[in-house]
Structures are given as C-alpha cells and as structure tokens.
Amino acid sequence: MAATGKSLANLLAQTSLDDHDEILKAANAAIKKSKADLVAQHAKAVALLKLDRFEDAVKLFEDTPAAQERARFEYAYALYKSGSAGKAVEIVEGHDSSRAMKHVLAQAAYRSENFEQAANVYKQLSSQHVQAEEYDIRINSGAVDAQLEWAGLGDLAQKKKPTxxxxxxxxxxxxxxxxxxxxxxxxxxxxxxxxxxxxxxxxxxxxxxxxxxxxxxxxxxxxxxxxxxxxxxxxxxxxxxxxxxxxxxxxxxxxxxxxxxxxxxxxxxxxxxxxxxxxxxxxxxxxxxFTFQTNLLRQNEYVMDLLSQKVTGVAHSTFKVVSNSRAPTTSPSVNTAAVLNTAAHARNLTEKAALKEILPLLEKRPNDIGLLLTITQLYILTNNHFAAAHLLESLFKRLEQSRSSYDLDVRYAPGLVATLVSLYAFQGRYSHSKTELAKAASYWRHKSKTTSKALMTAAGTALLESQNKESLKSAGEIFGALFEQDETDRAAIAGLVAAFSLTDPSKLSPELVDSLPQASRLISDIDATALEDAGVPALAASTLAQPESKKRSAEKATIGKPHKIRKSRQPKDFNPNKKMDPERWLPMRDRSYYKPKGKKGKRKMEGLTQGGPVADEKAAENKPAPGSGGGGGGQKKKKGKGKGGKW
CATH class of the missing domain: 1.25.40 (Serine Threonine Protein Phosphatase 5, Tetratricopeptide repeat)
Structure with missing residues (x-):
C-alpha cells in the first residue's frame, strides 16, 4: 500500500494540473489494486471535481465512508455542486475553522436558503481581510442582502441602498x-x-x-x-x-x-x-x-388554470395544499393556495355575490388565514369595515384562547396586526389601534430579539402619543431595544429622545441628542413667503379690526330667480305682488311674531318656552297664602301606576 501511494504521488508530481483525466486513470488503477487506498480515493475525488463530475464524486464518498472524514472539504463541495446544499451545511458545521470551509458553508447556506447563516459567515470572512477574496465576498454579500429582503428578513441586510x-x-x-x-x-x-x-x-x-x-x-x-x-x-x-x-x-x-x-x-x-x-x-x-420564486410560479400556474376555466382542478389541487398544512399559518405558499382556492369557489363572481359563495367555507376552515383575508378584502370592497374588523378580532380571540406558542406567533404576526390597525384607523378607533400595537410589541419583545422593525416603530410611535406614564415608559423600552440593534437608526434615536424627554430627561446624553438633525437644518429649504403666496390662508386686516360679523339679509343671500308657483297650486286669493310669509309652514305659536292675548295665554306661552320656567296653572291657583301654615292646602294629583319616572 505504501508503494502504491508513493507511485501515485510520483505520477501526480509528473502530470500537469490540467491533465485531470490522466490523474483519474492513475487513481482508478491504484484503487483497483487496493480499495482501502485512501490517498487514491482522495485523488480520484479531486479529479472528478475538477472534471465537473459532481454526482460521481458524491457516489465515491458515499461508497467509501472513510474518505468522507479524510476529505471533508471535497465531500461538502461535491454535495453543494450536485444540488444537496442542505446536506453540505450539515457536513461543514462544526468543522468550519479553515477559511475554505467557511466559503463552502456560506455558499451552501445561501443555496439552502439559510440566508441569515450565510450573512453571518460572510461577515466573519470580511472581518478577516484577505485582499484576493474581497471582491468575491462583496458580490456574494450583496446577493445575500437581496435574498434577505425577499425572505422578509430585510432588517438583517447590511445595505439598504446602493452605494x-x-x-x-x-x-x-x-x-x-x-x-x-x-x-x-x-x-x-x-x-x-x-x-x-x-x-x-x-x-x-x-x-x-x-x-x-x-x-x-x-x-x-x-x-x-x-x-x-x-x-x-x-x-x-x-x-x-x-x-x-x-x-x-x-x-x-x-x-x-x-x-x-x-x-x-x-x-x-x-x-x-x-x-x-x-x-x-x-x-x-x-x-x-428559490422558494419565493417557486411560490410565485405556482401561483401563476393556478391563475392560468383559472383563466382557462379549469376551476374544479384548481379547487382540488389547492385544497390539497391547504389541508396538508397546519392551520393557522403564515406560510406564503399555503396562504396563497388558500386565496386561489377561494377564487375557484367564487367562480369569477365579485363582492357581495362572491361573499355569498365563500362564507360557508369559513365555517369549515375558521383558522384559514388566506381565506379569512380574502373575505376581509371583500368586506372592505363592499364598505363593510366593521364586519372586516370583527372577523379579525374573532380570529385573534380564538388564537389567544388556544394558548399555543405557534398560534400566538400567528396571532401577533406583523401583517395581520397591521391589517387590523389599518381598519381601526379607517373607522377612527385610534385607542384600539394603540392597544393592538402595544400588545404586539410587548409580545415580540419578550418572544424574540429579531422582531419586525416596522411593527416596533409603529407601536412605539403610537405609545408616545399617549399621556399615560406606563405607555411612555413602554415606548422608551421599545425604542431602546431598536437602538441597541442599530445605533444609527434615526427613527429609534428620535423615539428614544422623545420618550426620555417626557419620562426621565436625566437619561438623555448629549451625544444622543446631538445625533439628531438640527431643526434649523430641517427647515433651511422652507420659504415661508413662498408658502403664503402659494395659498396659505392669512387673516385680513379688516377681519382683525371688525371682530363682529355682519349678517346677510335673506334677500341678499337669495341666489337665482324666485321659484314660480303653478296656477293649480295657487289659492283663490293669491296675490303675486304680495310677499309670502316665510314662517307660514310653522304653527302659529311657534312663529316669531306671535303674541298671545290675555293672562292665561301669556302664562301658557311662558310654559311653552324652551328653557323657561314651567308654571302649573292649577298649582298656582291652589297655592296656600303666606302665613296660612301650609297645612293641607292644595292636593296634588297622584301619578298613574306605571307612569312617570321615565324620559
């Protein structure tokens, strides 16, 4: 065996680096003599990789388990190139001390859609500066940032704008x-x-x-x-x-x-x-x-089937996807399938007609997020915002009662919370919006460190509008957590300054306040004169000098020609030249010029005046005279049974 290894090493020394076919022939000859020759197995694996025969290299390693440990890097690379990126990550993890292993781990993690892991590995590689690799790392890091955005993990991306x-x-x-x-x-x-x-x-x-x-x-x-x-x-x-x-x-x-x-x-x-x-x-x-591309392509396929009137097939295939998945779920592929399943049941109907067809589905699948959001959208299209909000509130209540960690994650999903908050805002129920945002922020702060930045910022901003000390304290904690994640985040800095200025100004450091842009800088490009000239309303001098407004007469306020009364509507003694009484439609006692006659009429008029004293005529007549002792003078009329006491 030692002689075989030596002869193979001599052959490799004599051959050129590009002559991989000759190396493969020599390695096969050595393996034929001794299958346990790991040097020959390793040489054969490298030759196969150089010849882009990745599946053959994987088969070689699987047939020779001992070679996997000897050539772990080559085995992981072969798996990655043959389309088994997930398995390649498993092989490399724990053995990524070398720089070459880290590169394989980063690429395999990227291809297996573990973008967070790939981003972390590239950060490690970029921190250990190697000039020859700087260009490739910058390219790959940019690709990872884009995939993080598509995967809904944009907060982890290093760059938000092209430089x-x-x-x-x-x-x-x-x-x-x-x-x-x-x-x-x-x-x-x-x-x-x-x-x-x-x-x-x-x-x-x-x-x-x-x-x-x-x-x-x-x-x-x-x-x-x-x-x-x-x-x-x-x-x-x-x-x-x-x-x-x-x-x-x-x-x-x-x-x-x-x-x-x-x-x-x-x-x-x-x-x-x-x-x-x-x-x-x-x-x-x-x-x-990638998964997000696959989901979109499958969605396009279902849409093409619906346009081709293959409604039954779409309903059947999408129901398989929905029924084989856990409900509720925030999976885009499952919820998209649920939406298309709903469209298939609606059969090209819209708004109220579609609601009539798909509402029975909600009784069978009450926790189907895709179905529920479709019905919510139809309620909004029919201007029934209250029903849309009630639908989401009922879902949230059911998920809270389940007390399952998975269900609670769905209940406080940023997208669902944002939908309900938007409905509250449309209805003017701002206190409900603040409460919902505060609950979601509190949940995710205790649940995970990597939360939705947009959700936390919205919750903190809503809490800042409250005068409650506890709410302001919670806002400070939220913006403090965001500041710890990213000290350059201006929204977090502004929120933190606003919260501390109301609760505990002593916590405000000069560096924190100075990091915000100056007010003079923010308004430096604003021209007040130009704004006024563009139409900003201003009070006239005559208005300031005369605070009392002048009432216009009815004659001046009349616009257009007076209405002409048809002859069939005119009374017998009608005189067109005589001005008609504008209060002719009111009862006589309600007209401004009505003057009652006699004491009884005046007293009665005072009692009918809104806000005036009410005089009981009989009580006035039977009222005892001063000094009579008030014994049993006038007797009051008893209230009937069941009457009185109600407005």
Whole structure:
C-alpha cells in the first residue's frame, strides 16, 4: 500500500494540473489494486471535481465512508455542486475553522436558503481581510442582502441602498439592482440594471459571447422591472431582443418565458398562454428556483388554470395544499393556495355575490388565514369595515384562547396586526389601534430579539402619543431595544429622545441628542413667503379690526330667480305682488311674531318656552297664602301606576 501511494504521488508530481483525466486513470488503477487506498480515493475525488463530475464524486464518498472524514472539504463541495446544499451545511458545521470551509458553508447556506447563516459567515470572512477574496465576498454579500429582503428578513441586510462602489462593477451593480427590486424600489432597480449592462459591455477581458451570456439575465430582470413600472411598450420591445434558447441557466430561461406572457400583448388568449406556460423547460435539481420564486410560479400556474376555466382542478389541487398544512399559518405558499382556492369557489363572481359563495367555507376552515383575508378584502370592497374588523378580532380571540406558542406567533404576526390597525384607523378607533400595537410589541419583545422593525416603530410611535406614564415608559423600552440593534437608526434615536424627554430627561446624553438633525437644518429649504403666496390662508386686516360679523339679509343671500308657483297650486286669493310669509309652514305659536292675548295665554306661552320656567296653572291657583301654615292646602294629583319616572 505504501508503494502504491508513493507511485501515485510520483505520477501526480509528473502530470500537469490540467491533465485531470490522466490523474483519474492513475487513481482508478491504484484503487483497483487496493480499495482501502485512501490517498487514491482522495485523488480520484479531486479529479472528478475538477472534471465537473459532481454526482460521481458524491457516489465515491458515499461508497467509501472513510474518505468522507479524510476529505471533508471535497465531500461538502461535491454535495453543494450536485444540488444537496442542505446536506453540505450539515457536513461543514462544526468543522468550519479553515477559511475554505467557511466559503463552502456560506455558499451552501445561501443555496439552502439559510440566508441569515450565510450573512453571518460572510461577515466573519470580511472581518478577516484577505485582499484576493474581497471582491468575491462583496458580490456574494450583496446577493445575500437581496435574498434577505425577499425572505422578509430585510432588517438583517447590511445595505439598504446602493452605494457608489456598488455601481463600479457590473456584478455588484446587478446585485444592487436585485436588492432595490426586493424592497419594491423598481425605479432605482431599473437604473442599476442599466448601469450593470453598460459596465458589462465596456469590459475588454470578456469576449462578445461571454458578454452576451452575462447580459441576458440582466435583460430578463429588466423586463420584469419595466412591467412592474407599467412601461409595457418598453418591456415588450426589449422582449423581442431576448433569444430564449441562448439562456444557459434553465431557471432563468423558465422565468423569462413566463414573464414574456405577462409583458406581451400578443398572448391575450388564455388557452394559448396556458399552453405556452406549460411548454417552458423545467430546471434541474442543481439549478432549482428559490422558494419565493417557486411560490410565485405556482401561483401563476393556478391563475392560468383559472383563466382557462379549469376551476374544479384548481379547487382540488389547492385544497390539497391547504389541508396538508397546519392551520393557522403564515406560510406564503399555503396562504396563497388558500386565496386561489377561494377564487375557484367564487367562480369569477365579485363582492357581495362572491361573499355569498365563500362564507360557508369559513365555517369549515375558521383558522384559514388566506381565506379569512380574502373575505376581509371583500368586506372592505363592499364598505363593510366593521364586519372586516370583527372577523379579525374573532380570529385573534380564538388564537389567544388556544394558548399555543405557534398560534400566538400567528396571532401577533406583523401583517395581520397591521391589517387590523389599518381598519381601526379607517373607522377612527385610534385607542384600539394603540392597544393592538402595544400588545404586539410587548409580545415580540419578550418572544424574540429579531422582531419586525416596522411593527416596533409603529407601536412605539403610537405609545408616545399617549399621556399615560406606563405607555411612555413602554415606548422608551421599545425604542431602546431598536437602538441597541442599530445605533444609527434615526427613527429609534428620535423615539428614544422623545420618550426620555417626557419620562426621565436625566437619561438623555448629549451625544444622543446631538445625533439628531438640527431643526434649523430641517427647515433651511422652507420659504415661508413662498408658502403664503402659494395659498396659505392669512387673516385680513379688516377681519382683525371688525371682530363682529355682519349678517346677510335673506334677500341678499337669495341666489337665482324666485321659484314660480303653478296656477293649480295657487289659492283663490293669491296675490303675486304680495310677499309670502316665510314662517307660514310653522304653527302659529311657534312663529316669531306671535303674541298671545290675555293672562292665561301669556302664562301658557311662558310654559311653552324652551328653557323657561314651567308654571302649573292649577298649582298656582291652589297655592296656600303666606302665613296660612301650609297645612293641607292644595292636593296634588297622584301619578298613574306605571307612569312617570321615565324620559
């Protein structure tokens, strides 16, 4: 065995690094003599990796368990390249002390969609400065930031806006564009994509074929952005320049063909679009889509089926997804399937007619979040906001009563809380909004350190509007936690200063206050004179000099010609030249000029006056005279049974 290892080492020393076929032949010959030769097994594995035969390398390691421990790096890399990124992460974890292992771990974590782990590994790699790797780490970190945004973990992203250095190279410019698109900033994304194409075309070390291969994915992304911006003519024109067959990555080609249906006005026939959609090539395991892409593509498939009147099939397939999942859930794929299942049951009906069809489903699936949100939206469309809020309140009450940790996570999900708070705000129920936000913030503060920044900021802001000391204290704690996570967060700093200034000013450090922008800087570009000239109302001098307003007479207030009375409506003694009494519709006693006659009439009039003293005529007549002792003078009339005491 020692001789075999020595002969193989001599052979490897004599061969060139590019002659991997010869190395593989020599390794196979050595293994044929001794299958336990780990040196030969290791050499064969490296040769297979160099020849891009990743599945053969994985099979080699699985057939030889001893080689897995000897060549752990090569085994993990083979798993990653063969499409088993999750298993590669398991192999590397705990053995990532070397820099090479960390690189494999970061890439495998990224491909297995553990973006938080990938971001942490790249932070470690960037902290240990290696100039030769700086460029690659910057590119990969930008890709991780974009995926964190798409996965709903944008708070963990290192960059929120493209920097100048990101727009110096086409790879970083493309990743900056993806980051902008993931945040919904399509205009900024389109600018970055144009910059990436220009930088790629300007490269001198790439051939025209290589440039074309790099620009095609950028163009596919640009078509999507133009569609989202509503610039359909530009998207359709750009679409004609894309040769789908030349896109090497099948995952990108599949997305390009699907998006071409949405961007092109030629595919108006749903049946032809359905056929084109299903004719797109499916990518292999090594080039599969990310989860958020898969969910959108599946959603598009269901929509195409609905447009093609395949309602029963959509209802059946989506119900399988919903019934095989736990309810309630915040999973986008499950809830999207529930929404499309609801659409299939509605059968193209809208608003009240659709509600009539799908409300019976809620009795069978009361905790189906997708179904419940669809009904909420239909209630809003029919202006029944109270019913929409009551629906969410009932769900929250059920989930609170279950006391399950999983159910409580759903109950305080930021999206659901935001929906109910928006309904409260529309109805003017601001106290309910503050209470709901405070409860959600309190739950997540005690539940997890990584909470929704938007939810916590909204809750803290709402609590600051209260005059309650406990609420102000809670607001300070919320903004304090946000400040600990990110000391450059201006919203957290402003909230913290506002809370401490009301509760405990001694906690305000000068550095914290000075970190906020000065008021003079914020209003430096505001021209008060220009605002007044633009239409800001101002009090006239005559108004200030004469505080008492002048009443306009009825004659001056009359606009237009007087109404002409038809002859059939005119009384016999009608005189058109005589002015009619404007109070003729009122009873005589209610008219302004009515004057009662006699003592009884005047006394009665005083009793009828609103707010005036009420005089009982009989009581006045039977009232005992002064000095008579008040013995049993006038007898009061008894109240009837069951009367009196009620307003």
């Amino acid at each position: 100048r250095e990101d727009l110096d190279v086409f790879e970083t410019a493309y990743n900056a564009a993806c980051g902008s698109i993931s945040r919904g900033e399509f205009a900024q994304g389109e600018v970055c994509l144009r910059r990436a194409k220009d930088l790629c075309n300007a490269l001198t070390d790439l051939s025209e074929a290589e440039k074309k291969a790099e620009i095609l994915p950028i163009t596919v992304q640009q078509i999507y952005v133009l569609t989202q911006l509503g610039r359909l003519e530009e998207a359709e024109q750009l679409l004609t320049s894309v040769p789908f067959s030349e896109i090497k990555e099948l995952s990108t080609r599949y997305i390009a063909q699907v998006n071409s249906i949405a961007a092109s006005r030629e595919h108006s026939n749903p049946y032809l679009s359905h056929r084109l959609f299903h004719s797109s090539p499916k990518p292999p395991k090594t080039d599969h889509h």
